Amino acid sequence: MKTIHIFILFIIVAVAQIAVPAQMIFNRESILNSGMAYKFKTEPVDPTDPFKGKYIILNYELDHIKMTNNNWQRNQEIYVSITNDSLGFAKATSVSIEQPELGSFVSAKVEWYSERDSILRFTLPFNEFYMDEYKAYDAEVAHRDAQRDSLPNNTYALVYVKEGEAVLDNVFINDIPIAKFVEQ
Amino acid sequence: MNSKLINELSDLVNNDIISQEVASKIEEYYHSKQQNTPNKLFTVFGVLGSLLVGLGIILILAHNWDDFARTTKTIFAFLPLVIGQCFVAFSILKRKSNTWKEASGTFLFFAIGSSIALVSQIYNIPGNLSTYVLTWIVLSLPLVYLLKSNSVAILNIICITYYAFEVGYGFATFNQAPWLYLVLIALLIPHYLQLLKHKNTSNITSIFNWLFPLSFTIVLGAFVDHLSELGFLMYLLLFSLFYNLGKTPLFENQKLRRNGYLIFGSLGIVIMILTMSFDSFWYLEQFFLNAQESYVSIVLFITNLGLLAYLYSKRWIKGFNVFQHLFILFTILYIFGLNIPVFGTIIVNLIVLALGITTIKIGADKFHFGILNYGLLIITALVVCRFFDTNMSFVIRGLLFVSVGLGFFFTNYIMLKKQKSKVESLKTNS
Numbered sequence: 001m002k003t004i005h006i007f008i009l010f011i012i013v014a015v016a017q018i019a020v021p022a023q024m025i026f027n028r029e030s031i032l033n034s035g036m037a038y039k040f041k042t043e044p045v046d047p048t049d050p051f052k053g054k055y056i057i058l059n060y061e062l063d064h065i066k067m068t069n070n071n072w073q074r075n076q077e078i079y080v081s082i083t084n085d086s087l088g089f090a091k092a093t094s095v096s097i098e099q100p101e102l103g104s105f106v107s108a109k110v111e112w113y114s115e116r117d118s119i120l121r122f123t124l125p126f127n128e129f130y131m132d133e134y135k136a137y138d139a140e141v142a143h144r145d146a147q148r149d150s151l152p153n154n155t156y157a158l159v160y161v162k163e164g165e166a167v168l169d170n171v172f173i174n175d176i177p178i179a180k181f182v183e184q
Numbered sequence: 185m186n187s188k189l190i191n192e193l194s195d196l197v198n199n200d201i202i203s204q205e206v207a208s209k210i211e212e213y214y215h216s217k218q219q220n221t222p223n224k225l226f227t228v229f230g231v232l233g234s235l236l237v238g239l240g241i242i243l244i245l246a247h248n249w250d251d252f253a254r255t256t257k258t259i260f261a262f263l264p265l266v267i268g269q270c271f272v273a274f275s276i277l278k279r280k281s282n283t284w285k286e287a288s289g290t291f292l293f294f295a296i297g298s299s300i301a302l303v304s305q306i307y308n309i310p311g312n313l314s315t316y317v318l319t320w321i322v323l324s325l326p327l328v329y330l331l332k333s334n335s336v337a338i339l340n341i342i343c344i345t346y347y348a349f350e351v352g353y354g355f356a357t358f359n360q361a362p363w364l365y366l367v368l369i370a371l372l373i374p375h376y377l378q379l380l381k382h383k384n385t386s387n388i389t390s391i392f393n394w395l396f397p398l399s400f401t402i403v404l405g406a407f408v409d410h411l412s413e414l415g416f417l418m419y420l421l422l423f424s425l426f427y428n429l430g431k432t433p434l435f436e437n438q439k440l441r442r443n444g445y446l447i448f449g450s451l452g453i454v455i456m457i458l459t460m461s462f463d464s465f466w467y468l469e470q471f472f473l474n475a476q477e478s479y480v481s482i483v484l485f486i487t488n489l490g491l492l493a494y495l496y497s498k499r500w501i502k503g504f505n506v507f508q509h510l511f512i513l514f515t516i517l518y519i520f521g522l523n524i525p526v527f528g529t530i531i532v533n534l535i536v537l538a539l540g541i542t543t544i545k546i547g548a549d550k551f552h553f554g555i556l557n558y559g560l561l562i563i564t565a566l567v568v569c570r571f572f573d574t575n576m577s578f579v580i581r582g583l584l585f586v587s588v589g590l591g592f593f594f595t596n597y598i599m600l601k602k603q604k605s606k607v608e609s610l611k612t613n614s
Contacts, residue, residue, distance in 0.1 A: 003276065010330045011273075017299075018265065021300055021302075025303055049313070051298075052301045052302075053248045054246075054248060126308065126310060132249070133246070133247050167307060168308040169308075
């Protein structure tokens, strides 16, 4: 093959190499700009990813719903319709396999279904929040301390939601961004 | 090695083995040969440098610099990628040497990984490791062919194997067979074939000769779903395939240490079969025909059979070698013998013995002390295994050990003697 042909092919590959992360960015930016913001009550725990660094895993309080229908499979993709409760935090209104046409909803995965008390447990996908490597563990500790001295649960995640896709924007303890809270 | 030979030349001339004229001719030949080959060391260091810089960048970015604004971080995500692409574009356009291509390709490979990782980090994009590695592979694999880069190919094999490992054995994706692995590894085969065709004896090819069987050996287990007993058969068939591949002239005519297939195959077969020589192994469950494992086994068996038939049709098989035909006997045994422990155990023990003797014979024929003693080791291993699970009296066991020990002495001694007489006969002839 001639050099120029190889070069043209390389340009195509290079464009793809840039396009993939760029597309990831545009997708998220559009959700952040035009999506609805919801607050999800949560608890942080910190693990590590070899490539992406330290992050905190968010265990959401919103992880179950009462359902009479018992036909669920583990890891099944579902849509959870959400709305704000009286305190301004997100709560689940219903769960469906088909994408709902109205209202805000997020995609989630089925954990398990308890026949006894007819509760469906699921995991929300936006449960990783990346932090400065020195702050991730402190964040977990800070949450634990904040838990002790004030309201029952004052840690929440701010999530932007648009057409079933969600972007985790920030995590707050007592309405202060977690990274700032840790520094204090 | 060449320099060693050149150092010896003066000694040879002094002792009147060769004339001064011949010595200078030899020296000239090696010098001209050296000038024609590019500096390999330079390439190795170039690749090593890019590898370390690339990994370093990933680590630095993984710190999570949350003092920077989102835009600044995004620019940092693309910076290494664009720099890497510029280097690669430069080495393609200017037709730079291999050193350039390998080094820039390696750097770009890591830049791709770091940019996806950083973007996921900035936007808190969740996702398991396997999807991340898969994106990385897909974006970097074309570089193998555009740059004809061996280092990128090696990195890709590692990533692909890692991907299959994550999918197959990982916690997140429980019990999934990594079928995509087959497609990805097949995409690298053309590069490997090119190497085998044009650079058959070079060191880089022998690295691939080891990496491919290693990768297959690691990944095959991921295709075992719940019929773990068939897993043994699958691995035996795979090792048999390696062995027969290693017996094709393409690999057989090379040095043994370059023939990863043969060594992997031989060691694998022996280990598998020794495991099965235990009595308890054969008290096993049933055999299901329509399971993923059965299909994989059938495909492996047919490939084995095809390869063996090909070897025969090309007349590449000289004399009967148990290793090469073992899989047929074994598959039959496996299907029919699973619930007849006595039958299975006895035959398998005989097979191990036959393998040991075959190996000793190959070693003796080739005058290779390594292979000869490997054969003896197989028999020793068999005896040691039987030491644990038979009700033989201690006297018989003791005698067995003594006889195998004596076997070591005598076979080596006879070989040494033979070798000496051969050297002497050479001397008298000349």
